Amino acid sequence: MSITHPYLMFLGDAPDQLAAKTAVGVAYWRRPWCLGQFRLAGCRADLGLPELGLEAAAAAGARTLLVGVANRGGIIAESWIAPLIQALELGMDLAAGLHQRLAEIPVVRDRAAALGRAVHDVRHPGRSFPIANGEKRPGKRLLAIGTDCSVGKMWTALALEQEMRARGFDAEFRATGQTGVMIAGSGVSIDAVVSDFVAGAVEALSPANRPDHWDIVEGQSSLLHPSYAGVTLGLVHGAQPDAMVLCHEPNRPHMRGLPGRPVPGFADTIAVHEAAARVTNPAAKVVGISLNTSALDAAAAERAIKAAEDSLGLPAGDPSRGGLGRVVDGLATL
Amino acid sequence: MSITHPYLMFLGDAPDQLAAKTAVGVAYWRRPWCLGQFRLAGCRADLGLPELGLEAAAAAGARTLLVGVANRGGIIAESWIAPLIQALELGMDLAAGLHQRLAEIPVVRDRAAALGRAVHDVRHPGRSFPIANGEKRPGKRLLAIGTDCSVGKMWTALALEQEMRARGFDAEFRATGQTGVMIAGSGVSIDAVVSDFVAGAVEALSPANRPDHWDIVEGQSSLLHPSYAGVTLGLVHGAQPDAMVLCHEPNRPHMRGLPGRPVPGFADTIAVHEAAARVTNPAAKVVGISLNTSALDAAAAERAIKAAEDSLGLPAGDPSRGGLGRVVDGLATL
Numbered sequence: 001m002s003i004t005h006p007y008l009m010f011l012g013d014a015p016d017q018l019a020a021k022t023a024v025g026v027a028y029w030r031r032p033w034c035l036g037q038f039r040l041a042g043c044r045a046d047l048g049l050p051e052l053g054l055e056a057a058a059a060a061g062a063r064t065l066l067v068g069v070a071n072r073g074g075i076i077a078e079s080w081i082a083p084l085i086q087a088l089e090l091g092m093d094l095a096a097g098l099h100q101r102l103a104e105i106p107v108v109r110d111r112a113a114a115l116g117r118a119v120h121d122v123r124h125p126g127r128s129f130p131i132a133n134g135e136k137r138p139g140k141r142l143l144a145i146g147t148d149c150s151v152g153k154m155w156t157a158l159a160l161e162q163e164m165r166a167r168g169f170d171a172e173f174r175a176t177g178q179t180g181v182m183i184a185g186s187g188v189s190i191d192a193v194v195s196d197f198v199a200g201a202v203e204a205l206s207p208a209n210r211p212d213h214w215d216i217v218e219g220q221s222s223l224l225h226p227s228y229a230g231v232t233l234g235l236v237h238g239a240q241p242d243a244m245v246l247c248h249e250p251n252r253p254h255m256r257g258l259p260g261r262p263v264p265g266f267a268d269t270i271a272v273h274e275a276a277a278r279v280t281n282p283a284a285k286v287v288g289i290s291l292n293t294s295a296l297d298a299a300a301a302e303r304a305i306k307a308a309e310d311s312l313g314l315p316a317g318d319p320s321r322g323g324l325g326r327v328v329d330g331l332a333t334l
Numbered sequence: 335m336s337i338t339h340p341y342l343m344f345l346g347d348a349p350d351q352l353a354a355k356t357a358v359g360v361a362y363w364r365r366p367w368c369l370g371q372f373r374l375a376g377c378r379a380d381l382g383l384p385e386l387g388l389e390a391a392a393a394a395g396a397r398t399l400l401v402g403v404a405n406r407g408g409i410i411a412e413s414w415i416a417p418l419i420q421a422l423e424l425g426m427d428l429a430a431g432l433h434q435r436l437a438e439i440p441v442v443r444d445r446a447a448a449l450g451r452a453v454h455d456v457r458h459p460g461r462s463f464p465i466a467n468g469e470k471r472p473g474k475r476l477l478a479i480g481t482d483c484s485v486g487k488m489w490t491a492l493a494l495e496q497e498m499r500a501r502g503f504d505a506e507f508r509a510t511g512q513t514g515v516m517i518a519g520s521g522v523s524i525d526a527v528v529s530d531f532v533a534g535a536v537e538a539l540s541p542a543n544r545p546d547h548w549d550i551v552e553g554q555s556s557l558l559h560p561s562y563a564g565v566t567l568g569l570v571h572g573a574q575p576d577a578m579v580l581c582h583e584p585n586r587p588h589m590r591g592l593p594g595r596p597v598p599g600f601a602d603t604i605a606v607h608e609a610a611a612r613v614t615n616p617a618a619k620v621v622g623i624s625l626n627t628s629a630l631d632a633a634a635a636e637r638a639i640k641a642a643e644d645s646l647g648l649p650a651g652d653p654s655r656g657g658l659g660r661v662v663d664g665l666a667t668l
Contacts, residue, residue: 134560134592191530195565198529226468226571226614231529233557234564258468272609280560 005033007066008057014069020045023068058090067096074099095120097178122181132199139209143241144219149256152292153219159319171214202238240281249292288327289316339367341400342391348403354379357402392424401430408433429454431512456515466533473543477575478553483590486626487553493653505548536572574615583626622661623650
């Protein structure tokens, strides 16, 4: 799956900014790819991009209309169909990360086929994958891991890619979730892959490379999350990480979706991920901590970062507050 | 998925006994459900069941024609179509565990629909599953785990069910692979489930039960197998086992499908499975060893069983050679 940019960001009638969080991520990390935003009446999300109609976007060179909004239930609203069709007719491909597939809507599918346009349903892998062989591949790999779901693994991986490139590393983000795929323009939503093929899909996503090339692989969930840990284990085995960065959000009352289940501690999380990763890369180790301190004030955030460093003897930071420079410092020697 | 027995076992033109290993498993473990076998010209597999034509089987009450044979590639042979259609017309459902779905063959699908017959493609889950919640469910659960793939986890689980029932336990085999599903008449091929839903599928497969009821859950692969460990972890978390029995085949040159990768030892395998299982059941422990000694002579088998017991301090046995009675001895106190 390879999505062509530049994008016109379709926000539909998103009731708030959270409903457009896919679009927010793409606009933040790939601003130069985003020509503008296209909103329907009543839309309350705003990416701060120029408002652009479909015809103006096509004239400006937009290649893909990116549906960056999620309804409750992940359904495609009736009111979206006409603009989707018009985008196809104006020469754009379509991309969406919803549960419901664009390609399941007969009028969209048929019009796209007739016009020769691509329809990317990034949540649904459109291909099959080989079984993983576990053989170590050349090139270096960093994997974002976490104490829980939704603690900032994608954000961390993208911040690491950005910082590493700024320092001259040959680094490349590898997407494993739908927002990441839209940001990278390629990748695979790993939690939608049939379980037998998860590790193999990650091997395919991050193939053999130059010895000094770094793939920065987006992580998913946690090995200690009872709902999704199997996804994580296939990802860890397939990624064969040389380095892992542990992502965490302080002060969560419980693991995501599981009231009453406390978030595991750093030491337990590091131990289980290092042991698992060493099945396919004996040198794998956690090299830093990435905290999501968005719920803390500046002083509390600084204390949390310092506490993590002191307790683990590893560099820590927040990608959105001071950055992960200290984590990247250590990568040059790996 | 619930498959109605009695079965007529369809062996097609299987070139040898191995090609019919699904049928062999069903005929061994569920002999009373198997009215007879139906073979095409050239078939070299033999279950030792009465030869029964389609009409005679229908007259004798067969409810399902069970395709217990696998071609290379898991494809349905052209020569099988006519007997499959005839079975539908005689009132039988169809069940198969092939990669290719019976329901993908238009003439089979349409005839079955017109006649109101069920077509069970047991390798393909025909339903969706909830996300696992990790909450401990009432009832007891035993899970077969292993040092590798194909070391006898299904055989071990069925032998344990048989021995436990003989001793008055309320025990029930829960199938997680295609042969197991045909033996149980229900279950789910867990490696074909989308990775996000594996643990949830196992929670659904082994629901809350009476406090003294034992579900004996068929295992899959190993947490240390780099190709499939993600499947295993979802299964371990979803099964919430109170007890695990470790299955092993001595003298394997390497892990299945991975030349050069040695089979992990007992201690490492036990440690990683116990740690994983304790995420959803803090009391989880390995309570015994099941060896597949089919490649050894009687004296060597006895030595291997004794050596496993001595090194681990756990009861051991071979389900097909002396049985697992000593393992079951310990379950009464759990």
